[in-house]
Amino acid sequence: MATVDLRNVSKSFGSVEVLKDVSLSIEKGEFVAFVGPSGCGKSTLLRLIAGLEEISSGDLMIEGERVNDVLPAKRGVSMVFQSYALYPHMSVYENMAFGLEQAKLKKDEIARRIAEAAHMLQIEGLLERKPKALSGGQRQRVAIGRAITRQPRLFLFDEPLSNLDAALRGETRVEIARLHARLADTTMIYVTHDQVEAMTLADRIVVLNKGRVEQIGEPLELYENPASRFVAGFIGSPKMNFLTGDAARQHGAATLGVRPEDLTLSAEGGLWSGKIALTEALGSDTFVHVDTTLSDKSIVARVSPRERFRHGMPVYLTPAPERLHRFDEEGAPVRG
Amino acid sequence: MAPQSGLARQRTRSAWVFLAPMLFVLAAVALYPLLRTIWFGFTDASLTSFGSARFVGIRNYLEWLDYGDGNGEWLGLLVDGRWWSAVWNTVRFTLVSVTLETIFGMVIALVLNQKFPGRAVVRAAVLIPWAIPTVVSAKMWGWMLHDQFGIINDMLMRVGILSAPVAWTASPDTAMAAVMMVDIWKTTPFMALLILAGLQMIPDDIYEAARLDGVGPVRTFRRITLPLVLPAMLVAVVFRALDALRIFDIVYVLTPNSPETRTMSVFARENLFDYDKFAYGSAASTLLFLIIAMITIGFIYATRMDLSGTRE
Numbered sequence: 311m312a313t314v315d316l317r318n319v320s321k322s323f324g325s326v327e328v329l330k331d332v333s334l335s336i337e338k339g340e341f342v343a344f345v346g347p348s349g350c351g352k353s354t355l356l357r358l359i360a361g362l363e364e365i366s367s368g369d370l371m372i373e374g375e376r377v378n379d380v381l382p383a384k385r386g387v388s389m390v391f392q393s394y395a396l397y398p399h400m401s402v403y404e405n406m407a408f409g410l411e412q413a414k415l416k417k418d419e420i421a422r423r424i425a426e427a428a429h430m431l432q433i434e435g436l437l438e439r440k441p442k443a444l445s446g447g448q449r450q451r452v453a454i455g456r457a458i459t460r461q462p463r464l465f466l467f468d469e470p471l472s473n474l475d476a477a478l479r480g481e482t483r484v485e486i487a488r489l490h491a492r493l494a495d496t497t498m499i500y501v502t503h504d505q506v507e508a509m510t511l512a513d514r515i516v517v518l519n520k521g522r523v524e525q526i527g528e529p530l531e532l533y534e535n536p537a538s539r540f541v542a543g544f545i546g547s548p549k550m551n552f553l554t555g556d557a558a559r560q561h562g563a564a565t566l567g568v569r570p571e572d573l574t575l576s577a578e579g580g581l582w583s584g585k586i587a588l589t590e591a592l593g594s595d596t597f598v599h600v601d602t603t604l605s606d607k608s609i610v611a612r613v614s615p616r617e618r619f620r621h622g623m624p625v626y627l628t629p630a631p632e633r634l635h636r637f638d639e640e641g642a643p644v645r646g
Numbered sequence: 647m648a649p650q651s652g653l654a655r656q657r658t659r660s661a662w663v664f665l666a667p668m669l670f671v672l673a674a675v676a677l678y679p680l681l682r683t684i685w686f687g688f689t690d691a692s693l694t695s696f697g698s699a700r701f702v703g704i705r706n707y708l709e710w711l712d713y714g715d716g717n718g719e720w721l722g723l724l725v726d727g728r729w730w731s732a733v734w735n736t737v738r739f740t741l742v743s744v745t746l747e748t749i750f751g752m753v754i755a756l757v758l759n760q761k762f763p764g765r766a767v768v769r770a771a772v773l774i775p776w777a778i779p780t781v782v783s784a785k786m787w788g789w790m791l792h793d794q795f796g797i798i799n800d801m802l803m804r805v806g807i808l809s810a811p812v813a814w815t816a817s818p819d820t821a822m823a824a825v826m827m828v829d830i831w832k833t834t835p836f837m838a839l840l841i842l843a844g845l846q847m848i849p850d851d852i853y854e855a856a857r858l859d860g861v862g863p864v865r866t867f868r869r870i871t872l873p874l875v876l877p878a879m880l881v882a883v884v885f886r887a888l889d890a891l892r893i894f895d896i897v898y899v900l901t902p903n904s905p906e907t908r909t910m911s912v913f914a915r916e917n918l919f920d921y922d923k924f925a926y927g928s929a930a931s932t933l934l935f936l937i938i939a940m941i942t943i944g945f946i947y948a949t950r951m952d953l954s955g956t957r958e
């Protein structure tokens with residue numbers, strides 16, 4: 311049975327409709343990521359599920375029960391906020407205990423749950439501290455700890471890593487993945503605008519664009535078979551190359567998409583010719599930006615770091631024919 | 647202290663340069679008059695004899711007057727019943743009005759902190775009593791509370807609460823209450839605005855976290871809003887208490903010459919200018935200063951208020 315079921319959910323603020331007819335079903339224990347550009351409605355969707363915003367129309371079901379009008383605290387959800395939202399005047403322990411006391415749990419049960427969460431997140435040494443005496447990463451772990459102790463059926467994360475630096479973000483991402491593995495029965499919904507986070511963490515990804523669901527699917531499915539030009543451009547890093555005009559028309563499409571790793575770069579000959587504008591050597595891969603007459607943007611190709619391509623060299627690009635993505639004028643994929 | 651680097655010395659020097667004009671003005675308009683008042687308290691100065699004032703020790707505060715027959719009596723401010731009743735009036739006035747102003751101010755601030763249409767207008771409107779000069783509002787209330795022509799008596803009699811007009815400001819039973827009421831009416835907006843500023847510092851997401859935790863409104867207020875707004879509120883209370891301890895204008899306009907409402911400031915003024923006991927009035931002013939200073943220090947200490955400007 312689905313843990314979360316959204317049926318034609320819409321949300322308007324005044325006359326502005328920010329979510330349009332969203333339908334979505336999330337299985338128990340699944341890790342689902344909402345991705346999309348800024349302002350597309352990710353946070354709003356999450357807040358609807360949490361009960362912090364009211365649903366304008368449609369139904370929200372949690373474990374088969376319609377919860378549109380159920381109070382947030384009664385929905386069995388925990389939320390980790392982007393800004394942590396720790397109570398600044400309470401110690402770490404009190405922060406975690408506050409909601410549990412409210413739920414009328416016994417003192418020793420509260421202590422047990424907090425000890426367990428603190429152990430899991432390695433914040434045992436911080437329990438007496440106030441939030442302002444913690445680093446960003448520690449605060450984030452406390453916020454996650456507070457969410458865990460409530461033992462929710464549904465975990466909601468709103469960009470939990472966006473205030474952390476790159477190294478810490480990587481670490482915490484791994485910790486969240488581990489948390490998901492440990493709490494196998496707990497459904498998790500994770501909002502991010504970072505598609506790498508979504509790809510690495512999620513069982514399924516929901517791509518939102520301007521308040522609509524563009525595509526729902528497993529990370530690799532989205533990567534291999536994007537349902538629209540938007541998804542093709544959003545998922546994958548570096549981005550898919552898009553060509554319009556003659557090069558696309560030859561393949562019977564308005565827009566032709568090809569990923570950097572599906573291009574072969576050669577100095578001798580190939581389908582498209584151009585000149586190297588820039589090379590980015592990352593160690594494991596080298597990304598070569600090639601200026602061509604096909605597009606005003608350079609085309610990016612991934613090559614092995616052992617191959618030496620220099621700035622200004624004339625080169626040829628050849629896409630793998632079976633790996634081309636073809637889109638029509640509306641951005642929908644061309645079949646067949 | 648560790649030796650300062652050249653940069654730190656420069657910063658210290660420019661800090662003093664920027665502070666100097668203010669320190670100079672403060673010394674001229676606050677420190678000098680204060681020291682002079684303290685000095686006059688130890689002399690026999692009168693309004694007509696500033697220049698020839700002689701030092702008389704603590705006679706204005708306490709003096710043993712010997713009748714010569716083995717009897718005698720203590721004289722001076724410290725044994726003056728009128729002074730101590732003025733002190734008590736002041737303290738009572740301060741306690742009651744500041745407490746009520748804080749409570750009403752908090753209620754208004756909580757309402758103004760909610761989103762509702764026309765909030766900006768209401769916020770501005772609430773400030774009106776605070777913006778009216780005290781003398782004007784005291785006169786206005788004086789008329790409204792007038793026993794014969796006052797609108798208050800008229801309204802209360804129309805609805806049948808009163809059968810005969812009450813001389814609110816003249817009657818010993820109600821004079822103090824009238825003064826307190828006018829002060830509360832006037833100063834609650836100030837309190838509300840300071841508390842509102844504190845409330846707006848509390849981020850929304852904390853309240854959302856509390857909603858997810860299932861915390862009800864009363865507990866949210868007690869466990870989250872109140873502790874977080876308390877520092878701002880205490881600063882407001884200190885400001886108000888200092889102001890209230892010096893209360894003069896409302897009393898002077900609304901209930902002149904009433905022993906029930908005579909405050910320390912009113913007592914000092916009477917002696918300074920009406921009774922030509924300038925030295926005695928100076929002594930009273932000095933004591934007033936000491937009492938305010940002690941209460942302030944005690945309050946700051948008791949609430950461990952952080953006035954250093956650094957965050958813990």
Ligand SMILES: Nc1ncnc2c1ncn2[C@@H]1O[C@H](COP(=O)(O)OP(=O)(O)OP(=O)(O)O)[C@@H](O)[C@H]1O
Binds near residue numbers: 323347348354503
């Ligand atoms: N309380 C509100 N009142 C009015 N409009 C709102 C409100 N909250 C959000 N919006 C609007 O709804 C749209 C979606 O906002 P939302 O916060 O869900 O975006 P998001 O996808 O989370 O973006 P980001 O990645 O920047 O966090 C935005 O256009 C925003 O301006």
Ligand SMILES: [Mg+2]
Binds near residue numbers: 352353354469
């Ligand atoms: Mg957001």
